[in-house]
Amino acid sequence: MKTHGRRQLRRFFTLASLLVARLAMAAGDNPISLEDTKRMQDPFEFSRMVDYRQYEVLDFKGADLDDVRIYQVRYTHPIAATELLPEQFIRVSSALRQVPTNFTLNGSNDLSNRDTATGLGDTNIFDSFTLGIGKSYKWGVGPSVTMPTNQNSDGKKFGNDNWLAGVAGIGMLRFSPRDQGILIFNWQKDVQGNDVPVEHFELQPTYTHTFQDGWYFLSAGVWEFDLENRTHYIPLALGVGKVFRFQGRLMHAFIEPQWVVDSDDEDKNGNFIPQPNFFVRLGMTLLLSRT
Numbered sequence: 241m242k243t244h245g246r247r248q249l250r251r252f253f254t255l256a257s258l259l260v261a262r263l264a265m266a267a268g269d270n271p272i273s274l275e276d277t278k279r280m281q282d283p284f285e286f287s288r289m290v291d292y293r294q295y296e297v298l299d300f301k302g303a304d305l306d307d308v309r310i311y312q313v314r315y316t317h318p319i320a321a322t323e324l325l326p327e328q329f330i331r332v333s334s335a336l337r338q339v340p341t342n343f344t345l346n347g348s349n350d351l352s353n354r355d356t357a358t359g360l361g362d363t364n365i366f367d368s369f370t371l372g373i374g375k376s377y378k379w380g381v382g383p384s385v386t387m388p389t390n391q392n393s394d395g396k397k398f399g400n401d402n403w404l405a406g407v408a409g410i411g412m413l414r415f416s417p418r419d420q421g422i423l424i425f426n427w428q429k430d431v432q433g434n435d436v437p438v439e440h441f442e443l444q445p446t447y448t449h450t451f452q453d454g455w456y457f458l459s460a461g462v463w464e465f466d467l468e469n470r471t472h473y474i475p476l477a478l479g480v481g482k483v484f485r486f487q488g489r490l491m492h493a494f495i496e497p498q499w500v501v502d503s504d505d506e507d508k509n510g511n512f513i514p515q516p517n518f519f520v521r522l523g524m525t526l527l528l529s530r531t
Contacts, residue, residue: 277492280492280527281450282412283412284327284378284412287527288316288318289525290313290314290528291313291316292312292313292523292524293311293313293314293523294310294312294523295519295520296522297518298520299516299517299519300514300515301505301514301515301516302512303514309337309338310336310338311338312335313334314331315331315332317329319367327370327378327380328367328369328370329368330365330368331364333366334362334363334389336360337360338356338358339356339398361390361399362386362388362399362404363387366384368408368410377414378412379409379410380410381407381408381410383405383407384408385404387403388435400433401435402432402434402435403430403433404428404429404430404438405431406428408425408426410422411423418449419447419448419449421445422446422448422460425441426440428440428441439466439468440466442465443465444460447460454484455483458477458479458480458496459478460477461474461475463475470507471503471504471506471513471515473516474500474501474502475500476500476501477496477499479497480495480496481496482494488530489526489527489529490526491524491525492525494523496520496522497518498521500516500518
């Protein structure tokens with residue numbers, strides 16, 4: 241990892257550690273039960289939620305791209321609870337993206353003329369239908385649509401101008417009162433528009449183990465597959481988080497470093513596509529109903 245990336249990493253970990261510590265201290269007089277932690281880890285929790293995710297990409301394979309950040313916000317809203325569909329909810333997510341406008345390839349250390357551009361990305365809506373509920377498992381699928389809400393800034397595009405549609409699904413299995421696995425997938429393909437073709441698949445295998453007082457371990461790396469260009473990257477993620485109460489509402493925060501263990505950075509036409517080597521994910525989730 242280059243010197244610039246190491247400085248970013250130290251600064252990011254310092255800020256993230258202070259944030260998690262400050263939020264945890266704010267909840268010191270409100271004990272967290274195992275059930276509280278399980279609620280915050282449950283992707284089928286039938287409540288209104290707001291999620292914030294920040295991705296700091298600190299090292300790329302074969303490219304000097306140290307200034308890549310993604311700030312993502314997602315809102316989850318329960319829709320219906322019927323005998324046919326016990327739990328139905330929608331998730332709406334969008335992101336701001338910060339990317340360098342000048343970068344070098346093949347490990348060059350020339351940082352002159354470095355600049356960045358930031359803009360709004362596309363917006364995804366996922367309508368989930370919970371189809372299976374058991375004592376230790378849940379699963380559901382539904383349509384996934386991405387709208388081209390991206391901006392153009394300084395000649396840089398922050399998304400694709402096509403409409404995308406596909407299917408997404410979630411499955412959860414509890415191995416024990418403190419251990420659970422989650423699998424999320426999202427497949428989409430362009431269906432309307434004149435931008436470059438898109439076919440994309442995401443797979444997120446997740447494992448969490450809960451300790452005492454709301455602390456938990458997680459591994460939740462997202463495997464990214466660009467099916468149109470035949471490139472991919474697969475990260476190994478190891479993180480830690482804390483559930484607490486904030487003004488009477490459940491909340492959790494986590495930090496999760498991720499190392500890419502397998503990637504393909506050459507597309508179907510032989511062009512180089514920079515893929516990450518190492519990045520860090522920071523997240524917070526707020527349950528909007530009081531507990």
